[in-house]
Amino acid sequence: MTFLSLDSIAVPDIHPQAPLVTRKARLGDIEAIHELIGYWAARGQMLVRSRSLLAETIRDFHLVLAEPYGDKPGGLAGVCGLHLLAPDLAEVRGLAIHPHMQGRGLGKQLVEACEREARDIDLPALFAWTYQQAFFEKCGFVRIDKTHLHPKVWSECQRCAFFENCNEIAMLRELA
Numbered sequence: 053m054t055f056l057s058l059d060s061i062a063v064p065d066i067h068p069q070a071p072l073v074t075r076k077a078r079l080g081d082i083e084a085i086h087e088l089i090g091y092w093a094a095r096g097q098m099l100v101r102s103r104s105l106l107a108e109t110i111r112d113f114h115l116v117l118a119e120p121y122g123d124k125p126g127g128l129a130g131v132c133g134l135h136l137l138a139p140d141l142a143e144v145r146g147l148a149i150h151p152h153m154q155g156r157g158l159g160k161q162l163v164e165a166c167e168r169e170a171r172d173i174d175l176p177a178l179f180a181w182t183y184q185q186a187f188f189e190k191c192g193f194v195r196i197d198k199t200h201l202h203p204k205v206w207s208e209c210q211r212c213a214f215f216e217n218c219n220e221i222a223m224l225r226e227l228a
Contacts, residue, residue: 132162
């Protein structure tokens with residue numbers, strides 16, 4: 053199996069034309085999710101997620117999986133989580149798309165899966181921290197001032213290594 057790598061962070065080299073399957077994450081997916089998120093975190097595009105945090109929140113995540121195709125084995129093409137923060141707010145988090153699968157609409161598909169899940173439980177709003185403002189705007193989110201965030205968001209932020217120097221953009225999508 054060949055890998056794309058940056059230092060010790062690697063993701064399987066999946067074929068960009070591989071057939072895709074979507075499903076909720078399982079405990080056996082933790083390592084692949086950790087690798088894909090770590091790949092982008094190593095490039096400063098998102099925050100890293102520990103394996104233990106992924107295990108605690110595994111039910112939050114939606115996956116797009118690439119089937120084996122040609123000489124490529126298949127693997128995780130994309131991941132995104134919906135994390136309930138309060139009765140009126142959930143965070144779209146951990147959105148990562150395999151570098152060979154970018155530009156195919158998988159990110160939007162995963163955010164829409166989170167939105168459907170949020171609507172199913174009557175959540176009125178979604179929130180995201182991001183470095184990709186334009187992408188989230190295409191998904192119907194608007195930029196908001198960080199000072200207007202729900203107190204539960206800040207309690208989660210206090211555990212982040214970048215809490216004092218956060219440069220992520222706060223985005224909100226009203227669903228109601």
